[in-house]
Amino acid sequence: MSDASAPKAVSGPLNFLDERLGSTNFFQRNVKKVFPDHWSFMLGEIALYSFIILLLTGTFLTLWFHPSMEEVVYNGSYTKLKGVQMSDAYSSALHISFDVRGGLLMRQIHHWAAVLFMASILAHMLRVFFTGAYRKPRELNWLIGINMFILGMLEGLFGYSLPDDLLSGTGLRITQGVTESIPLVGTYIYMFLFGGEFPTGDNGDLIPRLYSLHILLIPGVILGLVTAHMMIMWHQKHTAMPSKNQSNEQVYGYPFYPVFMAKTGAYFLFTFGVVALLGAFAQINPIWLFGPYDPGAISSGSQPDWYMGVLEGALRLMPGQGTEWVIAGHTISMNVLIPALVPLGIVFGGAMAWPFIEQWITGDKRRHDINDRPRNAPVRTSIGIAAVTFYGLLWLAGANDVLADKFHVSLFGTTWFFRFAIFIGPVIAYIITKRICLGLQRKDAAIAGHGVEAGIIVMAPDGGFSEKHEPAREEELIKILSKENARPEAPATDANGIPAPSQKGPMGHLRSRLQRAMTFDDIPVEEHGEEHGHDDDHAVGSGSGPKQLGH
Amino acid sequence: MSDNKHTAGSPEPREDGGTGRVVGTPSPAKGESLLAKDGEGAKPPAGPATELDEKSAKNAERVVAAFFVLAFAASVGFIAYYIGWSGRNGGMHGVVRARESNLWLGGTLALAMLAMAFGVTIWVRRLMTSKPIIQERHEMASPADTRAAFEADFLEGAEDSGITKRPLLRRTLLLAAAPLGLAPLVLLRDLGPLPEKRLRSTFWGEAVKKAKAEGKQGVRLVVDGTNAPLKVSDFNSPGGMITVLPEGIEEAPEAANEIAKAVTILINVPAEQFKPVKGRENWHVNGVVAYSKICTHVGCPAALYEQTTHHILCPCHQSTFDATDGAKVVFGPAHRPLPQLPLGVEDGYLIATDDFPEPIGPSFWERG
Numbered sequence: 001m002s003d004a005s006a007p008k009a010v011s012g013p014l015n016f017l018d019e020r021l022g023s024t025n026f027f028q029r030n031v032k033k034v035f036p037d038h039w040s041f042m043l044g045e046i047a048l049y050s051f052i053i054l055l056l057t058g059t060f061l062t063l064w065f066h067p068s069m070e071e072v073v074y075n076g077s078y079t080k081l082k083g084v085q086m087s088d089a090y091s092s093a094l095h096i097s098f099d100v101r102g103g104l105l106m107r108q109i110h111h112w113a114a115v116l117f118m119a120s121i122l123a124h125m126l127r128v129f130f131t132g133a134y135r136k137p138r139e140l141n142w143l144i145g146i147n148m149f150i151l152g153m154l155e156g157l158f159g160y161s162l163p164d165d166l167l168s169g170t171g172l173r174i175t176q177g178v179t180e181s182i183p184l185v186g187t188y189i190y191m192f193l194f195g196g197e198f199p200t201g202d203n204g205d206l207i208p209r210l211y212s213l214h215i216l217l218i219p220g221v222i223l224g225l226v227t228a229h230m231m232i233m234w235h236q237k238h239t240a241m242p243s244k245n246q247s248n249e250q251v252y253g254y255p256f257y258p259v260f261m262a263k264t265g266a267y268f269l270f271t272f273g274v275v276a277l278l279g280a281f282a283q284i285n286p287i288w289l290f291g292p293y294d295p296g297a298i299s300s301g302s303q304p305d306w307y308m309g310v311l312e313g314a315l316r317l318m319p320g321q322g323t324e325w326v327i328a329g330h331t332i333s334m335n336v337l338i339p340a341l342v343p344l345g346i347v348f349g350g351a352m353a354w355p356f357i358e359q360w361i362t363g364d365k366r367r368h369d370i371n372d373r374p375r376n377a378p379v380r381t382s383i384g385i386a387a388v389t390f391y392g393l394l395w396l397a398g399a400n401d402v403l404a405d406k407f408h409v410s411l412f413g414t415t416w417f418f419r420f421a422i423f424i425g426p427v428i429a430y431i432i433t434k435r436i437c438l439g440l441q442r443k444d445a446a447i448a449g450h451g452v453e454a455g456i457i458v459m460a461p462d463g464g465f466s467e468k469h470e471p472a473r474e475e476e477l478i479k480i481l482s483k484e485n486a487r488p489e490a491p492a493t494d495a496n497g498i499p500a501p502s503q504k505g506p507m508g509h510l511r512s513r514l515q516r517a518m519t520f521d522d523i524p525v526e527e528h529g530e531e532h533g534h535d536d537d538h539a540v541g542s543g544s545g546p547k548q549l550g551h
Numbered sequence: 552m553s554d555n556k557h558t559a560g561s562p563e564p565r566e567d568g569g570t571g572r573v574v575g576t577p578s579p580a581k582g583e584s585l586l587a588k589d590g591e592g593a594k595p596p597a598g599p600a601t602e603l604d605e606k607s608a609k610n611a612e613r614v615v616a617a618f619f620v621l622a623f624a625a626s627v628g629f630i631a632y633y634i635g636w637s638g639r640n641g642g643m644h645g646v647v648r649a650r651e652s653n654l655w656l657g658g659t660l661a662l663a664m665l666a667m668a669f670g671v672t673i674w675v676r677r678l679m680t681s682k683p684i685i686q687e688r689h690e691m692a693s694p695a696d697t698r699a700a701f702e703a704d705f706l707e708g709a710e711d712s713g714i715t716k717r718p719l720l721r722r723t724l725l726l727a728a729a730p731l732g733l734a735p736l737v738l739l740r741d742l743g744p745l746p747e748k749r750l751r752s753t754f755w756g757e758a759v760k761k762a763k764a765e766g767k768q769g770v771r772l773v774v775d776g777t778n779a780p781l782k783v784s785d786f787n788s789p790g791g792m793i794t795v796l797p798e799g800i801e802e803a804p805e806a807a808n809e810i811a812k813a814v815t816i817l818i819n820v821p822a823e824q825f826k827p828v829k830g831r832e833n834w835h836v837n838g839v840v841a842y843s844k845i846c847t848h849v850g851c852p853a854a855l856y857e858q859t860t861h862h863i864l865c866p867c868h869q870s871t872f873d874a875t876d877g878a879k880v881v882f883g884p885a886h887r888p889l890p891q892l893p894l895g896v897e898d899g900y901l902i903a904t905d906d907f908p909e910p911i912g913p914s915f916w917e918r919g
Contacts, residue, residue: 077644079645102633102637104652173850181915193742195743196805252685273668279661280656295810316869316884324886330919331916332916
């Protein structure tokens with residue numbers, strides 16, 4: 001800009017702050033902070049903005065909600081429940097919906113934002129996983145993210161339990177049953193959580209407890225984690241997709257002020273606008289249709305919010321026969337414990353451990369600021385898709401009654417299908433994904449090695465026809481050549497027969513076997529001159545890959 | 552067109568990089584878009600423009616302004632609707648008004664935000680002149696000498712404080728801290744009562760005991776909802792299923808908790824298909840049999856009854872029990888049959904003669 005000085009309205013407060021905090025240092029360093037561009041980098045932003053919307057609408061709802069299990073007789077304006085006995089919590093939720101202006105809108109926006117919050121975290125996590133953005137130095141943010149998702153599940157469960165309608169009571173009943181199954185301390189945890197027996201305990205403490213967890217404790221922790229997540233991201237700088245000007249040494253993109261600031265502001269408005277649209281036109285959780293909670297009643301097709309569907313599906317699939325053991329007078333309920341702990345344990349435990357497992361196997365302790373293309377890490381990508389398949393099948397199984405109903409198939413048939421599918425599906429998904437990744441690597445190798453088919457047929461003087469190849473665009477080449485080819489493994493022993501430190505012992509053997517399994521079929525992608533011609537062998541990996549490049 | 556990669560007469564390249572093709576010819580190779588094209592790079596990159604054409608900038612400005620005005624109108628509409636139409640004195644009163652108010656308030660709110668969002672987006676893409684810039688990335692790790700200096704300071708501090716030299720100090724400090732850390736846990740003790748025998752019995756037992764003390768044989772079954780006692784002759788159509796409770800449960804202290812355990816389904820199984828469990832031959836009344844409604848899996852009410860197969864189905868996780876055969880599990884995640892309630896008849900009314908013989912509902916550690 002020119003040498004014009006900032007208007008007084010701006011420079012006044014800035015100077016005031018600077019003289020007391022030295023804040024201009026910070027502003028100067030960050031005003032033009034570069035944010036690399038890619039559509040998938042906005043998934044996490046959706047989660048952040050949904051969280052802000054949740055805080056805003058949630059605060060609104062607390063102004064009228066009564067977290068109380070006191071029995072009252074409803075006397076609001078929803079005529080169908082007039083005179084019905086219900087808890088104060090349910091009654092006040094009806095009051096918010098029908099007698100507070102904008103209350104129904106805020107309730108629906110709150111619920112939609114919660115659904116979107118969890119969905120966008122999951123989408124963001126998948127993006128981070130498949131592009132390898134969790135690699136050093138970003139493992140901490142990866143762990144923070146997974147923990148936010150888990151906390152989000154609890155937060156959601158407690159949140160939709162608060163209105164104390166029939167559906168949410170059913171969710172709590174299942175929570176109670178699962179709690180009871182915990183060995184040794186299950187009944188104690190049950191009694192201590194509910195303050196006595198289900199549903200109201202000795203003093204009706206459950207709803208007030210869930211309320212304080214839902215509006216104070218868990219959101220407080222999530223807010224802290226969000227802050228840490230953002231500060232770490234800001235400090236480490238965002239990863240970039242492989243392209244020109246992006247590297248481990250530099251980042252390329254538009255400056256924070258004004259471009260990124262305006263874009264992300266618009267994005268907040270888009271997110272809010274869309275959930276407002278949903279809140280206005282798409283009904284969600286119509287508690288007045290479910291009625292107050294009655295421990296003897298239930299509706300068929302009861303479904304939790306989507307993020308609890310995995311647990312629901314796991315509970316449905318587990319066969320009950322032979323899975324409950326009585327040992328020395330004590331009951332161990334594997335038919336509940338296994339589905340409650342194992343599937344999510346595998347998915348989230350595996351996700352948390354993965355960055356470190358991968359580092360251990362590959363021995364790669366370097367810093368990575370440039371994302372991988374998913375095809376260039378076939379094992380990672382295939383494991384990810386296998387996990388997605390596993391999670392997705394369990395999630396679908398959580399709606400097996402709805403599936404059976406809508407598709408007119410046998411209910412038990414769907415259960416049997418999913419019982420097998422959750423084991424077979426991930427394996428098939430792994431194999432197919434790996435093949436696709438290697439196929440794409442081959443295509444990249446061909447483009448880098450030979451160029452792109454130009455569509456021009458050339459007739460040689462001897463009458464033979466061949467297709468001309470042109471070099472790929474520079475941008476495309478940079479992307480393709482971002483692949484790090486697998487390096488030949490260091491020999492297990494040195495010249496004197498001394499084993500390398502990383503190869504010693506059973507763990508060392510396991511490590512090197514795993515490393516081989518990860519890299520043996522890697523297709524090296526290398527740039528060659530055009531004159532290189534159709535020498536088919538040079539771009540084929542050392543492994544079992546076919547010896548033809550497909551043209 | 553000077554593009555010599557295309558034969559004369561070939562169609563113009565489309566925006567997406569593909570070319571239109573003559574019907575019947577093979578589609579262009581997928582890699583076509585990877586080809587370098589003449590004039591590439593002259594096109595400004597997508598995103599904030601670096602060079603503004605004043606005329607189109609003026610246009611863009613007008614479009615952005617139109618969106619902002621629309622957002623203004625929508626917000627004003629939101630406030631105006633709230634004040635003028637949404638109902639007075641703190642409420643809308645009723646389903647119809649609630650729905651109407653939801654559509655207007657939500658619609659105007661969404662329009663306001665989306666219009667503003669579109670406006671800002673167009674502003675960024677068409678009017679901002681910032682250029683993309685390059686910044687350095689830095690190694691996260693601190694320089695080695697900083698680490699070394701910190702390590703030295705840290706050790707010096709530990710040395711100066713004496714904590715390394717004076718083990719008595721260190722150990723008693725740990726000793727002092729440990730119980731203090733446990734104190735909050737102790738405070739949580741009153742979160743709830745101990746389980747004791749609470750989960751082992753239901754209100755049926757209590758009610759039967761009371762009835763027997765009054766010289767009766769058992770407690771009457773009342774229909775859930777109406778609380779009317781049930782005569783044998785009232786429940787005589789085979790295939791019927793209703794939910795029953797022990798008489799007097801509504802007046803019990805903590806009635807909701809008692810109902811949550813005592814709720815029972817009464818099923819009229821055709822007598823010829825009924826196979827009473829050994830030792831329970833007299834627990835039914837002509838095929839009328841009572842089972843706990845609380846699923847033995849995780850406690851949902853097993854509320855669906857299929858007359859033709861005599862299956863009781865829990866809608867939560869589809870545990871399925873056979874009503875003719877002691878509610879034995881035939882499918883699903885439950886392990887144990889639904890506990891059976893011993894029935895009898897007194898003065899023409901159905902009664903329960905005892906509590907369930909085992910704890911109802913989900914399994915737990917102490918159940919045995």
